[in-house]
Amino acid sequence: MAAAITTPKLKVATTSLAGCFGCHMSFLDIDERILQLVELVEFDRSPLTDIKHCGANGLCDLGIIEGGVCNAENVHVLREFRKNCKILVAMGACAVNGGLPAQRNHIDLRDILEEVYHTSPGLAQGSQIPNDPELPLPLNKVHPIHEVVKIDYFLPGCPPSGDAIWKFLTDLIAGRTPTLSHELMHYD
Amino acid sequence: MNPDMTEPVSSPLVSSTFTLDGDEIPYAPGQTVIQAALAAGKYIPHLCYHPEFKPHGSCKLCTVKVNGRPASSCTTAAQDGLNVESETPDIKDKRRTLVQMLLVEGNHFCPSCEKSGNCMLQGLAYDLGVMSPHFPQIFPTRPVDASHPDTLLDFNRCILCELCVRASSEVDHKGVFALSGRGITKHLIVNSESGRLGDTDFAATDKAAEVCPVGVILKKRVGFAVPIGERKYDPVPISVQTVSHTHKKETV
Numbered sequence: 001m002a003a004a005i006t007t008p009k010l011k012v013a014t015t016s017l018a019g020c021f022g023c024h025m026s027f028l029d030i031d032e033r034i035l036q037l038v039e040l041v042e043f044d045r046s047p048l049t050d051i052k053h054c055g056a057n058g059l060c061d062l063g064i065i066e067g068g069v070c071n072a073e074n075v076h077v078l079r080e081f082r083k084n085c086k087i088l089v090a091m092g093a094c095a096v097n098g099g100l101p102a103q104r105n106h107i108d109l110r111d112i113l114e115e116v117y118h119t120s121p122g123l124a125q126g127s128q129i130p131n132d133p134e135l136p137l138p139l140n141k142v143h144p145i146h147e148v149v150k151i152d153y154f155l156p157g158c159p160p161s162g163d164a165i166w167k168f169l170t171d172l173i174a175g176r177t178p179t180l181s182h183e184l185m186h187y188d
Numbered sequence: 189m190n191p192d193m194t195e196p197v198s199s200p201l202v203s204s205t206f207t208l209d210g211d212e213i214p215y216a217p218g219q220t221v222i223q224a225a226l227a228a229g230k231y232i233p234h235l236c237y238h239p240e241f242k243p244h245g246s247c248k249l250c251t252v253k254v255n256g257r258p259a260s261s262c263t264t265a266a267q268d269g270l271n272v273e274s275e276t277p278d279i280k281d282k283r284r285t286l287v288q289m290l291l292v293e294g295n296h297f298c299p300s301c302e303k304s305g306n307c308m309l310q311g312l313a314y315d316l317g318v319m320s321p322h323f324p325q326i327f328p329t330r331p332v333d334a335s336h337p338d339t340l341l342d343f344n345r346c347i348l349c350e351l352c353v354r355a356s357s358e359v360d361h362k363g364v365f366a367l368s369g370r371g372i373t374k375h376l377i378v379n380s381e382s383g384r385l386g387d388t389d390f391a392a393t394d395k396a397a398e399v400c401p402v403g404v405i406l407k408k409r410v411g412f413a414v415p416i417g418e419r420k421y422d423p424v425p426i427s428v429q430t431v432s433h434t435h436k437k438e439t440v
Binding site: 090093096097098099100102103105106141143144146147151153154155156158179180182185186187188 | 291292295296297298299300301304305310313314315317319320321324325327328329330416417422424425
């Protein structure tokens, strides 16, 4: 126990923006290695802790972002992470290059909303485009996160495998530049 | 190609070798630097080069330094005593940048692409350690053409290597494909009145149907027959595979 007390744990925050949570699920594929991980890190804002904002207790050492930026709320969350994390990582295809959500980029946003809420078959009577102040406004295009804030490291994959995430994190925690071998390097 | 090219040929006075990253590479008269290198088991990254077609020299991935000056190894004739550098940090950096520019210029969404795992652009990106797009995405609008009964064209992934253009005109003698426009607006077109593949005499058995290094020209109804993760470049890097494949062909 004494050794654990002398080494302060790194603070890690994670979030999913315009992603599918697949990267977070893949993160859990590190399986029992999560026990090793929690010896080295503590989680700040994250879907795992349900803490709503990061940096309440000082700067986080590491912020991990899944998903690209598709609406106004994504921009606010991403900026909060950049402001409160020393190192920011883009995890997964959507954060890295917009991913599948960005496949809507060649279609006009109004046309998409019209089709989804007005013209597609099987809609409820009187269905209309949602317009509630609680709902974040969608952006015209989906953007990779490095187009909005500075990103320090990129971890490709859809999702990156649990092994790739483990290698990446252990490299970072050990102070090395993360590298992936051929087996761990995947865009799909 | 001459299968005996690695044997000393004709005049013993002619050394017929050049150096590539310090290694002596034998060559046969008429071979280019990349042909001799691949035959000798040394990989030089490439996209628009294809052993069955005349060199094109457009993708620039095979750029090497020949006696200190940059040159495309697919269009440079092998000559005695050339000093060729390929795997230097500087050249690898430039190749990585080229791949990143190709990736942001089109819409390369690997997770939904049938070519993923069999794609040369992706394979090269893995090999060169492309972890990020680095540049802002252009997200161009490039509608797909599904008009042909057997073949799908997804222009989103085109890298303008012109292999389909060359295959269709030189091998199939159909001239189905061409490039149109200049600079960033340059794009692949289909030579028919409507501009649609379904209105040409293109057939799924054409040479042009099998040469695309990326996921533009795809066979219909066989999608994802081989699962992601079990495809060509998944187990072994493209660099290792290409030279062992070429080497096997040369030595058979």
